[in-house]
Every structure is written in structure tokens, then in C-alpha cells.
Amino acid sequence: MTEKKLQKGSQYEHLDIDNNGIITDGEMAIAQKMEQLQHQREMNQNLDKMQDQQRMMAWVAMGSMVLFVVAMMTPFIDVDRVNQLSGFLNTFFVSQAAVVSVFMGATAYSKRNNDLSVQSK
Numbered sequence: 001m002t003e004k005k006l007q008k009g010s011q012y013e014h015l016d017i018d019n020n021g022i023i024t025d026g027e028m029a030i031a032q033k034m035e036q037l038q039h040q041r042e043m044n045q046n047l048d049k050m051q052d053q054q055r056m057m058a059w060v061a062m063g064s065m066v067l068f069v070v071a072m073m074t075p076f077i078d079v080d081r082v083n084q085l086s087g088f089l090n091t092f093f094v095s096q097a098a099v100v101s102v103f104m105g106a107t108a109y110s111k112r113n114n115d116l117s118v119q120s121k
């Protein structure tokens, strides 16, 4: 069986880590492992960004509830308007509270799952 060669300027030349002109099975395995780790790192970064985003949304939801309550207690907003908007305000508070509680529930759930998966190893 003839020895295989890479074409000139091949995109796989960098796989020859020790630069001896031979790409061994080991070097290919290392390259594959590096690729997997890189992919894993990117997935973790995306997950991290998503969690930051969700945390921010929960804070905004909680902050807006507090802000609305405080705003309604000030003399700038008259009681008539609050009465007129009571339907909207009910829905608003329930949905904002739902965002916060789902965030907390999901955080606790995923934390519990992570703890269990660590224990089982």
C-alpha cells in the first residue's frame, strides 16, 4: 500500500504538531479532541450568555413591579387613572411575577440537575 500524502498547501498541514512531515493517528486524534473542546467551550459560552440574559430579564421584571408600585403611591398618578388601569395592572403584575418565579424555578431545577449529575460521577 502506498503512503498517503497531503496535497500542497493542504488545510490539514497544521495537524503535524511535531513538524516531522508525518501526520500520525495520534496527531489526528489530538486535533479531533481539540475540535471537540473548542465546540464545548463555545456551547458553554452561549449558555453563559443566555443565563446572563435571563437573569437580566428577571431583574427588569422585578424592578418594573417595584417601580410601578412606587409610582402609583406618588401623587403624580391620580386614583382615577389607577382604577381605570386596574385590569392592565393586574395582568402586568401577574405576568412580571411569572417571569421572576419561572426564572427562579428554572435556576433551582437546573442547579439540582447539575448537582445530581456531579454526584453520579
Ligand SMILES: [Ca+2]
Pocket (backbone or CB within 6 Å): 016, 017, 018, 019, 020, 021, 022, 023, 024, 027
Ligand atoms: Ca507528526
